[in-house]
Amino acid sequence: MLETVKDRIMEVYDSLSAGRDPRLKGYLLMESPFSMSAILLAYLFFALYAGPKFMANRKPFQLKEAMIIYNLSLVGLSAYIVYEFLMSGWATGYTWKCDPCDYSDSPQALRMARVAWLFLFSKFIELMDTVFFVLRKKHSQITFLHIFHHSFMPWTWWWGVSYAPGGMGSFHAMVNSCVHVIMYSYYGLSAAGPRFQKFLWWKKYMTAIQLTQFVLVSLHVTQWYFMKTCDYQVPLFIHLIWMYGTFFFVLFSNFWYQAYVKGRRLPKNSSKELAHNGKANGSAGVSNGSSAVSNGHGRHVNGLSNGKKHHENGSTLNSKMKKA
Template sequence: MWEETSAVDKYGASPTGESFEPGRQRQVCTRYKRKGKRHRRQTGGATRTVMALDSLPSRVVLLYDEWLKLADPRTEDWPLMASPIAQTLIVIAYIYFVTTLGPRLMENRKPFDLKNTMVVYNFSIVGFSIYMIYEYLMSGWANGYSYGCDLVDYSSNPLAVRMAWTCWLYYFSKFIEMLDTIFFVLRKKTSQVTFLHVFHHSIMPFTWWFGVKFSAGGMGTFHAMLNCCVHVLMYSYYAVCAMGPAYQKYLWWKKYMTTIQLVQFVMVTVHIGQFIFMKDCPYKFPVLLYIVGLYGLIFLVLFLNFWYHAYTKGKRLPKVAQKSKALQNGNGVHHSNGVAKEATNGIFYGTTNKVANGFHHGNGIHNKEK
C-alpha cells in the first residue's frame, strides 16, 4: 500500500495517464497513506490472531512435554504408561459398549448363561487381589512404611521399583474389573448399569494412570492395598453366590458386608486426612492425596446414608419400594429380612436371597443379582 503513495510522477500524472493538480496530488497521497495505515492495523490484528491460534497447539505440546518431565522415569516404558491416549480409547470403547452397543446387541437375544465364567472370573480376582496385598506389604506397608508421612521413593532401589510395579498391577486391575459391567450387559441386567457404576469404572483408570505416572508409592497407596483386602472378601462372596443355591449356607457373613465397606472408607479418609495436619510432609504431588481423600469421603457419606435408611431407620423401605410392595410378587421385587432390592442415588442395595453374583461391589458402586 505504501507504493501507491508514490504512484504519481513528478508531472502530476498517474501510471494510468490521469493527471492531477499539484495541490490535489498531496491530498491523494495523504488519502492513500491513511488508508494504508488503517489496512495495516486491520491486517496486523488478524495476523496476530492467526499466529496465536497457530501457536496454541505448539504451546500445548510444550506444556505437555514440560509436565511429563516431572513424571517417574521408571514407569515410562511400562504398558499403557507412555501416554493416556491408549487408556482413553479403552475407556471410550467400554462406555460405548455398556451404554449403547451392548444393550442393542442383546435387545432381541436371550441372556447369556455365564455362571461358570463368573465363578472363574471372581476367584481369579480374589487370587489377584491376594497377590497385590502381598506385594504392597513386602514393598513398603509391612517393610518400612510408618502409616504416616510415607513419601514416594523414586530411586532404582529394588524395593521402590517393586512398589511402583505393584501400583501398575493395581492400575491394570481396573481394566479387568470393567468385565463386571460387561457381564451385566450380556446377562441383560441393564438396570445394574447405573451412571455411578459406569462413572466409577471409567474414572479409576484415569486417576490411577496419574498415580503410577507421577507417584507410584508412598502414603497414596494405602487405599489401594486396603481396597484389595476388601476385594478378597467381596469377590469371594460373588464367586460362591455364582456357584448356586446349594452354597448359600456358606454366606452367613453377608450381613457384615456393609460394615466392612464403612470401615474401609473410614480408614482411607482418616489415613489421608492426617496429611492436612502434617506440618512437614514434603509429598511431591499432594493433589493426588486430595483426590484419594475426596473419593473416600464421598463413598463414606454414600454408605452412611445407606446404613441410616437400611438399619438405623429399622430397615424402612424407600418410597419406591413401599409403593411397589403390594405388587412385589409380580414385578420382581423380592424381600428378605425386610430389606428390598432397591436403587437410590445410583447405588443398588439389597440383602435378598435372590443373589447370584454378590451383595455389593468392593468399591461401593453396585451389587449384583442373579
C-alpha cells in the same frame, strides 16, 4: 489462533510428561494417557449404549463357569497385590504416617512401583464386571455409582502411578485390594449356585466393609493436614484421595440407605435365577420363595376346606327339601 492453542496444549502435555516416573514408561498402558483413556471411553460406550442395544432382542447369556473363574482369579490377584504392597513398604519400613515415594532403582522401590502398576492394571480387568452385567441383562446393577467407580478409578490411578507409585498415596490401593479379596470371594461363591447360598449370609455387610474402607482412607490422608512437615512429593494426590474417600463414602452410604433401610434396591430373584446370578442374595430369595409357597399352600387348603363345607351345606339342604 488455532496454531497458538495447539502449541499451548502441547506445552502443557510435554510439561506433564516430563514429571512422570521414567521407571514405568515401559509398562503396558503407561506410554501415554491416550490408550487408557480410549479403553475407558470404549467401556462407557459399551456399558451405556452398544451393550444394551446388542442384548435388546437376545436372551441373557448363562456365564456361570466364566464368572466363577473370573471372580476367583481376582481373589488371587487382589491377595497377591496386598502381599506385594506389604512387602514393598507397608510392612517393611513405612511409618503409616508421612511416607514419601521412593524414586530410586533399589529392589524395594522397584517392587513398589511394580505393584502400584499391577493394582492399576487390575482396575482395567475389573471392567469385566460391567460386561457380565450387560451380557446377563442385569441392567438394574449398572447404576451411576457402578459406572462412575469403574471408570473414574482407573483414570485417576493412571496419573497416580505415573507420578508417585508408592509412599503414603498407595495406602488406599492396599486397602482397596483387601476389600476386593472379600468382595470377589463373595461373588465367586454366589456364582457357584444355590447350594452355596447358606454361606453367604454376610451379603449386606459387604457395603459396610466398603464404607469402612473409605473411612480408613480418608483418616489416613487427613494426617497430612495436621503435620508440621511432610516430604511426600505430590501433595495434590493427598487432596484428591481425601475427596475420593469422602465422595464415595457419601455414594455408598446412599446405596446402603436405599437398599437396606428403604429396601428399594434389593434383588427379587427366583431360585432358578439364583443359579446364574453371581451377585444376588440367594438366601433372601429362597426364604421369600418358601414363604410364598407356604402361603399358597395355606390358601389351597383353605380353599378345599371352604369348598368342602359349601358342598356339605348344599347336600344337607337338598336332603331336607326331599324329606319335605
